[in-house]
Amino acid sequence: MTPASRAGGDDGIAALVPAPHAVPVPVRRARRSATAAYAAQGFGFAVMLTNVPTYERYLGIGPDVITLVILGVCVCAATGSALSGWFAARFGSARVVTGGLLLAAAGILAVGLSAGAGLLGAFFVAFAVYGLALGSVDASTSMQGIDVQRAYGRSLIAAFFAANAAGGVVGSLAVSGAAALGLALPVSLALVAGVVVVAVLVLRAGLLSRTAAVAAAGEVVGSRKGRAPAVPDGAAPVPGAGGGAAERGEGEPGAAARGSAARGARGATGMVGAGTVLVLGAAMLAFPVADSAVSSWGATFLQGVLGASAVVGPLGFGAYQAMLICSRLLGDRAVERWGRVRVVASGGAVGVLGLGLVAVSPVWPLAVLGFAATGLGLGVVAPMAFSAAGDRAAESVAAVAGARPLAGAVTPTAPTAPAAPTAPAAPTVEEATDRAVARLNVFTYVGAVLGGVMTGVFATTDALRIGFGVLAVLALATVLLAGRFREAALPADPPGRA
Incomplete structure (x- = not known):
């Protein structure tokens, strides 16, 4: 990492001036892809909600049934969000984003087909599928957004959410346009599903993989005004963002004290606590x-x-x-x-x-x-x-890294003692x-x-x-x-x- 300039201070900490040309191309591409993913999610969600009167007309149902459907979508979305953490841990958030968007496209298509055929049961199932996808994409796009933000070293998350809201506006206009053209619901939702699939094909290659996210976190090129980047030259990288135990500064004096003081650390697990x-x-x-x-x-x-x-x-x-x-x-x-x-x-x-x-x-x-x-x-x-959840996660991992001894280390006062047990x-x-x-x-x-x-x-x-x-x-x-x-x-x- 080569900062554009440094400004000294009494504490000796350098403040970087971001150099936009120095941002690695993959990180810039990831920012564009994450923005597109947020927009695609907002687009599909707005289309599904603003078509409520059309669902009622096609299926002959009233507001009470629609209320139950929306409640069911919320429950399924919460389930999808919770499951996304498990899937992201195993496959990376990039795959959860693309997989979730494809599942959302399938749900949108199925909702249109089932409503067009007057199949109320299939309509419920299709919306449940969409709800699962909705929750998984909502969560995984935020995972990607925080990864990209961390790589840039400055706040970007609000702009990602703005893209989601803008996608919602476009989705609402699309529904209005479909109504003006007299398109049948199955046709209009099939077109929307196609747009989401095309978006996935365009953005999938640019999302940060697990490996790329870790590498990017170790090469921060920007910073907040008046703050050093997460990994300035000559400083220890953020624990968990690449590097071995010694490189992470686990043995640095005072690291344990600083880590234990960090809020959000949960025991010695490195995960953010439920509280x-x-x-x-x-x-x-x-x-x-x-x-x-x-x-x-x-x-x-x-x-x-x-x-x-x-x-x-x-x-x-x-x-x-x-x-x-x-x-x-x-x-x-x-x-x-x-x-x-x-x-x-x-x-x-x-x-x-x-x-x-x-x-x-x-x-x-x-x-x-x-x-x-x-x-x-x-x-x-x-x-x-x-964004705060991402920071609490960094603190939690830092606390664990600062408190744990190096695996296999021997205490200097008892050279014949067995090696310290290796922590998970x-x-x-x-x-x-x-x-x-x-x-x-x-x-x-x-x-x-x-x-x-x-x-x-x-x-x-x-x-x-x-x-x-x-x-x-x-x-x-x-x-x-x-x-x-x-x-x-x-x-x-x-x-x-x-």
Whole structure:
């Protein structure tokens, strides 16, 4: 790794100025492929959701059945997310991404064919297959995103999530276009499935394999402003990111103390603890719950509670979605400038104010402004939660590497004593990250289910104000737990900023 320039400091830690031309070509290609994977996932998901009225017409079912289908998809997606950690550990997240997208394409095609044939049972099965694929791809794309971000040495995850949201916008427009052309549902969904398959064929070669992810983590070429890269010249590489035990600095004085102080370490396993995942999940939970509520009940609130016209009704969700994308497009730059904790805390606070404004708005323009503020504030929370999970994984592996003696080492005070028992091999940073991301992603679907339950409880127009007020209170958890989103504190890093 050859930095473009260095700036000295009292602590002797160099601050690198990123050199875009120095980013290895495979890493740049992986960034493009990961972006395409996020977009393809968002595209397919939007198509499946915005076709709900068409499903009802083809199958002669009502909203109650569709609600059960969506609930089933959430359960299957949570299962797929949990399983993705197991598959990624064995085959790498790149294969889970491509395999999951192909399975999603098959599910989309099957939904169209079964609905077109009027086969309700097959329709349920097809949606279950799609749900499994949805969860596995949601989790594995985040695994890839964090791997690429780690290779770049700076925040990229928010932009990846922006690509997902943009793909959703394109998917919604595609459904509108199919309706304008009069395409039958089986035909339109077959075309969508074909687009997803083509996307897989284009992006599959560029995704980071397990080996490439480990190698890239050892050749970071960029850094956050004012921070050294994860593996600066002359410093020990991040444990689990390549190199032998001695090269990882396991015997470095003070490494054990620093490692044991790192949050997220779970005993001596190197995996992120369940408590850490639970806290991050609770902190990000407001986003999927609010997202579900705004998309399902935003128009109803504007029209039924505030007396807006049918033309105005969709503006609430439109404003929310537009600012959500803006939040994610700007999120990485904001993290570089102010740090992840401040960005999440500020975003959560804006989300609280936005939802609160919706709840008390006397007129629809203020409510639309509240929906926009909600998207702007909470849109960045989910990507930063996954980024924080990646940092906790790095700390967990570093803690194990710092605390364990070298295999076969003999204590200097007892030269005749038997060699220290060899501890089980610590996971790599990538393996620990994949497991943490898979578990954290389950909270996305927990939030979607909670959003459905809340909208059921506050389904009458008179109670919708209370519902959005409850969401504002829920978003306070993001503000209160923002400190858990802190950046990694590793032996190779200078004292990090929040």
